[in-house]
Amino acid sequence: MTYQPISVTELNTYIKEKFNEDEYLNNVLIKGEISNFKNHYTGHMYFTLKDENSLIKCVMFKTYTPHLDFMPKDGMKVMVLGSVSVYERDGVYQIYAKAMKQEGIGDLHAEYEKLKQKLEQEGLFEKSHKKDIPYMPKCIGVLTSNTGAVIRDIINVSTRRNPNIYIKLFPVPVQGQGASEKIAKAIEIMNKEKLADVLIIARGGGSLEDLWTFNEEIVARAIYNSELPIISAVGHETDFTISDFVSDLRAPTPSAAAEIAVPEISEIQNKLENNKRRIQNALRKKIEIMRLRYEKCMTNKSFTDPLEKVNKSYMLLDKEVKRLETSINIKIKEKKTYMVQWITKLDTLSxxxxxxxxxxxxxxxxxxxxxxxxxxxxxxxxxxxxxxxxxxxxxx
Amino acid sequence: MKDANFEETMENLEKIATELESGELSLEESVSKFEEGMKLSKKCNDIIGEAEKKITILLQKNNKIVEEEFSCEEKQ
Structure with a gap:
């Protein structure tokens, strides 16, 4: 008996043919969660579709990707339409996706819009209700998960800007059952016990479902009722949650929230020094101006030659007296002449x-x-x- | 009195600086404004100085909030 081995290629080709013959596998609708998503530079998308127990590789060629109405991300729950086939080179079977939709997205979107509209009409997003974020809070309360990058980013950014910052972390779950109630409660406790000057509510990026906690009415109302100013930093820059609308300020990311809440201490110190210098210089200048005015004043004649005026008056007086004398003498002379005339006249008549x-x-x-x-x-x-x-x- | 508000104090200091720079105040007013400004500046400095690095975690224990030191590195 002789062995008749077939090559690996032959085997994989055989298997592939078996797959392709199967009607069902040629057109199948699968639901699952995306992970390991890679948007390859060639335009094709590679990812894994998984559920609790199992996973399958998935590829969507660039012919189909323009029809997507969303950008797939890790963690997204999706429905994929496509065929299952074998990639002979690697000996793997995978889904060749033709179309993909976000699962349940329709419902969540509608719910989000409904709640947003309702709260907006109630005035929960009113600008007039928004509180100012304190310029230099003594203590910052952070409501987020005590694990993961978010709190680490916030602590890093905050301590870099102000090495002496006081941060209080109130650990809360940021997704899943009961998360919204716990967040609302945490806001309430922070307010009741006045545990911070400003609150940051933060969560990293995720799918709409992941961020759903921050679209819940109970969280929105807790934010609205908070007397402490709240900065909301949920998800990425492009994610807008109801919490973002209600809060006093929306930060695009948790790191940005820390940047807003914590002022750069060196900048403040510079500003303070500058102001101090300003008032010192201003006073110095004022004194200098006053001294110049004093000096100018003292060069006035009334101070340098106080008798001048008196002397001038004396001279004037002398002149006047002289004028008076002269005029009297003239008068006397006139009268004398007059008298002589009359005497002569009188004499002739005598x-x-x-x-x-x-x-x-x-x-x-x-x-x-x-x-x-x-x-x-x-x-x-x-x-x-x-x-x-x-x-x-x-x-x- | 309200706890020293840093922003207000800084704003007042800025206002005084602008007033002094205008040169429209009398010498007496200038001196008293200057003294006030130096007090405000010291107050700001004190507020900055009294801050101390603290990173804590608030834990709920028996319906009470307990504050404990927090280090995110050890959670890694």
């Missing part, structure tokens, strides 16, 4: 002048001038006045 020419004045005993013969009679005693004297006489 009777004495007439007397010198040989006239004499006759006066009666009463001293009255006799100007007519009718006013005189015989034996009247009269006085004759001559220029150089008087003589008594009797009328005969």
């Amino acid at each position: 009777p004495l002048k007439t007397l010198t020419r040989g006239f004499s004045i006759v006066t009666n005993q009463d001293g009255k001038v006799i100007t007519s013969v009718n006013k005189i009679k015989k034996s009247d005693k009269v006085t004759l006045r001559f220029v150089d004297g008087e003589k008594k006489a009797e009328i005969i």
Whole structure:
């Protein structure tokens, strides 16, 4: 008896033919969770589809990928339509996917939109209700899982920005049954006991189902009722949850939340130093200006030559007195001339002048001038006045 | 009085600096504003200085919150 071995290739080709003959395997709908997803640069997508017990390799060629209405990610629950066949080179059978849909996505989306609309109408997203994030919180409360990258990222970013930061981690489950109730309770406790100045609610990226806890009404209401400001950092930058809308601030990632909550301490110290310098310089400048003003003031004449004004006044006074004197002298002179004129006039009219020419004045005993013969009679005693004297006489 | 609010203190300090820089205050006012500014600056410094690195985990034990030191490395 001779052995008739077949080659590996022959075997795999045989198996492949068996698969391809099977109607059912040519068109099969499979549900499962994506893992090991790789979006190859050639445009083909490679991933594994799994459930709790089993897994199968999966490929979607670039002919089909443009029809996808979502970007597949690890952890997503999907339905895949395709055929199962053998890849002879590796001796593996795998799904050749033609179409893929996110499982249950329709329901969750509708629910999300419904709750979002309801809470929005109630005013839970109102800007006016949003609280300011404190500039420099003494203590930051973080609500997230106590394992994994999220808390580690937050601690790393926070301590890098401020080495003396105080962080309180309140561990909560971030997905699964009961997670939303525990998160809501944690928010309540943090508020009741005033355990922090600001809260960060954080979770890493995941599928819509994974993030679902943060789309629950109980979480939204707890955030709304919180007196402590809350920064929400759920999933990646592109994921928007109801929590993001209700919270006082949405951070695109947990690391970004830490950056918002924790100020760069060196920046603050610089700012403080700068302000201190500003007021010191301003006061110094003020004093300098006041000193210059004082000096300028002291160079004023009233300080350098205080008697100047007095002396000036003296001189003015002297001048005035002199002017007065002059004007009085002129007046006196004028009057003198005037008087001389009159004296001359008077002199010409004086009777004495007439007397010198040989006239004499006759006066009666009463001293009255006799100007007519009718006013005189015989034996009247009269006085004759001559220029150089008087003589008594009797009328005969 | 309310616990020293860092942001308000810093804002007041900035306001004083701007006022002083305007040069419109009298010398007396300037000096008193300066003193106030230095107090605020010290207050800010104190707030920064009193902070101390602490990373803790809040655990619920018998309906009470207990604060314990937390190290994320040991959880790895």
